[in-house]
Amino acid sequence: xxxSVPGPDKKTKLLVYTIxxxxxxxxxxxxxxxxxxxxxxxxxxxxxxxxxxxxxxxYAESSKPSGQ
Amino acid sequence: xxxSVPGPDKKTKLLVYTIxxxxxxxxxxxxxxxxxxxxxxxxxxxxxxxxxxxxxxxYAESSKPSGQ
Amino acid sequence: xFVLTGxxxxxxxxxxxxxxxxxxxxxxxxxxxxxxxxIQSYLALNDISRGLNRLKVMKDKARxxxxxxxxxxxxxxxxxxxxxxxxxxxxTIMPVDIDPAGLVGKIDHIVTTNNDRVRAEVGxxxxxxxxxTVSISENLLEVATSxxxxxxxxxxxxxxxxxxxxxxxxxxxxxxxxxxxQEADALLNAVDSFKVGQPVGDGxxxxxxxxxMLGKEKRVVAKDTVMxxxxxxxxxxxxxxxxxPMAYVGQPGVAMKKIIDEMGIKPSAIVMIDAALxxxxxxxxxxxxxxxxxxxxIGVEKFQIEEVATxxxxxxxxxxxxxxxxxxxxxxxxxxxxxxxKVVQVLNRVIEEKTKEGDEVVVAGIGNTLGVxx
Amino acid sequence: xFVLTGxxxxxxxxxxxxxxxxxxxxxxxxxxxxxxxxIQSYLALNDISRGLNRLKVMKDKARxxxxxxxxxxxxxxxxxxxxxxxxxxxxTIMPVDIDPAGLVGKIDHIVTTNNDRVRAEVGxxxxxxxxxTVSISENLLEVATSxxxxxxxxxxxxxxxxxxxxxxxxxxxxxxxxxxxQEADALLNAVDSFKVGQPVGDGxxxxxxxxxMLGKEKRVVAKDTVMxxxxxxxxxxxxxxxxxPMAYVGQPGVAMKKIIDEMGIKPSAIVMIDAALxxxxxxxxxxxxxxxxxxxxIGVEKFQIEEVATxxxxxxxxxxxxxxxxxxxxxxxxxxxxxxxKVVQVLNRVIEEKTKEGDEVVVAGIGNTLGVxx
Numbered sequence: 001x002x003x004s005v006p007g008p009d010k011k012t013k014l015l016v017y018t019i020x021x022x023x024x025x026x027x028x029x030x031x032x033x034x035x036x037x038x039x040x041x042x043x044x045x046x047x048x049x050x051x052x053x054x055x056x057x058x059y060a061e062s063s064k065p066s067g068q
Numbered sequence: 069x070x071x072s073v074p075g076p077d078k079k080t081k082l083l084v085y086t087i088x089x090x091x092x093x094x095x096x097x098x099x100x101x102x103x104x105x106x107x108x109x110x111x112x113x114x115x116x117x118x119x120x121x122x123x124x125x126x127y128a129e130s131s132k133p134s135g136q
Numbered sequence: 137x138f139v140l141t142g143x144x145x146x147x148x149x150x151x152x153x154x155x156x157x158x159x160x161x162x163x164x165x166x167x168x169x170x171x172x173x174x175i176q177s178y179l180a181l182n183d184i185s186r187g188l189n190r191l192k193v194m195k196d197k198a199r200x201x202x203x204x205x206x207x208x209x210x211x212x213x214x215x216x217x218x219x220x221x222x223x224x225x226x227x228t229i230m231p232v233d234i235d236p237a238g239l240v241g242k243i244d245h246i247v248t249t250n251n252d253r254v255r256a257e258v259g260x261x262x263x264x265x266x267x268x269t270v271s272i273s274e275n276l277l278e279v280a281t282s283x284x285x286x287x288x289x290x291x292x293x294x295x296x297x298x299x300x301x302x303x304x305x306x307x308x309x310x311x312x313x314x315x316x317x318q319e320a321d322a323l324l325n326a327v328d329s330f331k332v333g334q335p336v337g338d339g340x341x342x343x344x345x346x347x348x349m350l351g352k353e354k355r356v357v358a359k360d361t362v363m364x365x366x367x368x369x370x371x372x373x374x375x376x377x378x379x380x381p382m383a384y385v386g387q388p389g390v391a392m393k394k395i396i397d398e399m400g401i402k403p404s405a406i407v408m409i410d411a412a413l414x415x416x417x418x419x420x421x422x423x424x425x426x427x428x429x430x431x432x433x434i435g436v437e438k439f440q441i442e443e444v445a446t447x448x449x450x451x452x453x454x455x456x457x458x459x460x461x462x463x464x465x466x467x468x469x470x471x472x473x474x475x476x477x478k479v480v481q482v483l484n485r486v487i488e489e490k491t492k493e494g495d496e497v498v499v500a501g502i503g504n505t506l507g508v509x510x
Numbered sequence: 511x512f513v514l515t516g517x518x519x520x521x522x523x524x525x526x527x528x529x530x531x532x533x534x535x536x537x538x539x540x541x542x543x544x545x546x547x548x549i550q551s552y553l554a555l556n557d558i559s560r561g562l563n564r565l566k567v568m569k570d571k572a573r574x575x576x577x578x579x580x581x582x583x584x585x586x587x588x589x590x591x592x593x594x595x596x597x598x599x600x601x602t603i604m605p606v607d608i609d610p611a612g613l614v615g616k617i618d619h620i621v622t623t624n625n626d627r628v629r630a631e632v633g634x635x636x637x638x639x640x641x642x643t644v645s646i647s648e649n650l651l652e653v654a655t656s657x658x659x660x661x662x663x664x665x666x667x668x669x670x671x672x673x674x675x676x677x678x679x680x681x682x683x684x685x686x687x688x689x690x691x692q693e694a695d696a697l698l699n700a701v702d703s704f705k706v707g708q709p710v711g712d713g714x715x716x717x718x719x720x721x722x723m724l725g726k727e728k729r730v731v732a733k734d735t736v737m738x739x740x741x742x743x744x745x746x747x748x749x750x751x752x753x754x755p756m757a758y759v760g761q762p763g764v765a766m767k768k769i770i771d772e773m774g775i776k777p778s779a780i781v782m783i784d785a786a787l788x789x790x791x792x793x794x795x796x797x798x799x800x801x802x803x804x805x806x807x808i809g810v811e812k813f814q815i816e817e818v819a820t821x822x823x824x825x826x827x828x829x830x831x832x833x834x835x836x837x838x839x840x841x842x843x844x845x846x847x848x849x850x851x852k853v854v855q856v857l858n859r860v861i862e863e864k865t866k867e868g869d870e871v872v873v874a875g876i877g878n879t880l881g882v883x884x
Binding site: 014016033035036037038039040041054056057058059060061 | 706707708709716718720721724754755840841842843844846847848850881882883884
């Protein structure tokens with residue numbers, strides 16, 4: 001009869017990114033999430049064709065072991 | 069496998085009180101419950117302002133250890 | 137197991153006391169191995185039997201208290217013992233629920249028939265008596281009937297387990313015994329409060345609304361149920377409770393139906409105040425707010441209230457005062473009584489927040505109104 | 511256990527210390543025989559008590575996070591602690607279900623009353639705030655309420671098991687604890703995503719349909735729910751989602767009813783995109799197709815959608831993105847986000863295969879639309 005209640009998780013740290021996509025040329029830029037970002041929000045100018053970009057995704061990745 | 073049926077409770081004795089409240093001056097008088105008392109029943113005259121009081125509450129308190 | 141016996145056997149040769157001891161151990165181990173469930177069944181049987189005896193004492197006491205009340209307070213002209221014994225074995229056969237459409241109406245019909253029967257029989261037993269005495273007698277007889285049923289059912293499973301020597305029946309029953317005894321104990325304790333007409337914990341809803349009804353004209357809006365009209369900060373309040381100080385619970389569902397359907401009132405909110413069973417660890421007298429119809433029982437009144445509120449699109453708000461089952465059916469504890477003023481504050485706030493001036497609001501104090509007039 | 515006894519028996523013959531050892535063993539065996547369940551109850555109690563402490567820490571943390579958010583982001587004018595505590599104990603009393611005809615309407619009524627109340631109370635607490643902040647506050651309070659309820663219920667059974675010394679209650683609770691802690695952990699983790707407004711895994715449906723709504727005119731078709739009309743290969747698409755980037759789930763059932771019943775549109779298909787709980791062993795972000803109404807929750811919206819689809823004989827198609835409960839309520843994982851493009855392909859294929867040019871199709875992105883506008 002050993003304890004079956006799991007201990008607090010050693011959580012893998014999640015890094016959250018915002019993806020800005022250019023509707024004209026399709027270029028995607030990945031940057032760190034900033035509070036206030038949301039999907040379809042206007043992003044920065046596209047570095048390739050200077051069109052205005054839109055946020056297409058916000059997602060989290062577990063940080064690489066090297067990044068910790 | 070020991071007995072799991074609880075023994076008769078050692079009950080704390082409950083003393084029941086009737087609270088008479090004066091609607092005019094708000095004075096509350098606490099006295100022992102008498103059979104026939106009920107909430108909103110007419111009580112004695114208020115000792116402070118002589119208005120007729122009404123029973124506002126009937127409740128039980130466990131008697132203090134000193135009271136037993 | 138047998139490996140062990142083997143090892144034990146190896147230990148045999150050589151010593152005297154050792155041999156005896158070893159034999160003892162072999163015997164002991166064999167017995168525990170083959171008879172363990174039997175021994176435990178035996179222990180469980182003993183345990184249940186002890187509990188069953190307590191239940192028997194309890195149900196006999198409740199029966200005696202009911203008869204004593206009928207004789208001493210109710211001044212029953214004839215000896216009521218025989219009628220009471222018939223009463224205790226009375227059964228209510230619930231409608232079949234395989235096609236539940238319209239079920240609540242059927243339950244309502246059976247339950248109403250039963251309530252009318254109880255009232256009529258107690259009335260016949262007592263002859264001329266005050267409604268308070270009749271209502272208390274009804275409640276005492278109900279307590280005695282419940283205890284009688286509990287005793288019978290436990291005895292059934294005890295005898296069944298004994299006869300079939302069923303380990304699992306007995307162990308399960310043994311497990312449930314503490315809860316059953318606790319419940320029975322609460323019922324028996326209720327007798328003491330009921331017979332002297334003291335308000336019980338369940339009466340906190342009526343206590344609160346009686347403050348709003350004081351001095352106002354009351355009218356009967358359903359069986360055993362009264363209503364008064366009052367005002368609070370420009371809202372017209374229709375305040376409902378069972379007719380006290382009798383030990384009634386009334387018919388708040390029928391009453392609300394009448395207010396909304398027949399009297400044509402369009403309330404902007406219904407607020408119900410009731411006692412609620414606390415979880416272990418919660419404090420007696422704690423107040424919780426909520427939405428929904430705050431009323432217990434078999435479900436008929438709850439159904440009616442939910443139906444009428446949904447049809448008329450009236451939001452249902454609840455104010456609950458937490459208490460244990462024992463506290464709900466025995467004399468109102470100080471912690472519960474003192475919650476009354478706080479409930480009044482919460483009720484006023486709910487009315488102010490959820491309705492506007494000129495609105496109509498139904499306020500219902502749900503619970504047994506013994507010892508609480510209006 | 512018995513192996514040890516056997517070994518001990520071998521040690522018996524000859525020596526003095528052997529006698530002592532024998533006595534010790536006799537005692538030991540007797541104790542384990544009679545007190546085995548008691549010892550195990552004791553261990554279970556310890557184990558549950560440890561879990562209960564963790565639940566307490568979790569619920570306190572969720573409460574604190576909610577209050578901090580109300581004060582720091584919501585700029586609550588007064589100290590919200592007291593109101594939050596009242597909020598945590600708020601109960602929703604579900605309608606009685608013995609006669610289920612019309613039950614969904616009643617549940618809808620209660621749930622709507624509750625949602626309106628939550629919105630109104632948070633609004634009153636925050637004064638002037640953006641709808642995003644209000645919606646996030648609502649979600650944080652809901653998380654805190656859930657954790658509070660979990661803690662209370664576990665504590666109830668812990669105390670009950672302790673009081674009645676019920677072996678089976680305790681063992682069952684001990685068995686459930688890991689699952690309960692996991693669920694509570696998921697809830698607490700949700701707080702971190704919600705308070706910064708990050709899309710959660712459950713928001714994959716809204717993410718997909720937002721691509722179809724981009725740049726189109728939106729209109730409100732139900733509470734917190736918007737629709738845009740667009741075209742795909744000659745089909746007219748009516749695309750629905752909750753109004754983002756607020757943390758809303760909207761009323762897709764009411765919206766579809768409005769589109770089909772009131773607006774008189776006769777769609778040839780309804781396609782719903784939702785997150786679905788994966789089984790252990792399934793991969794996060796896996797896409798599954800199906801038929802039926804893909805929507806979770808208490809069942810009111812699902813009922814409405816099924817009803818309107820059945821009445822109008824519109825086939826219901828589902829596209830599901832698998833994820834765990836933790837992933838569904840915390841920030842959207844890469845695997846889920848990257849499924850979005852694949853879902854778009856599947857959705858286009860479903861539309862092409864199941865409808866013809868000139869048809870009308872309803873597409874609904876189901877889920878919490880926090881951080882996903884349109």
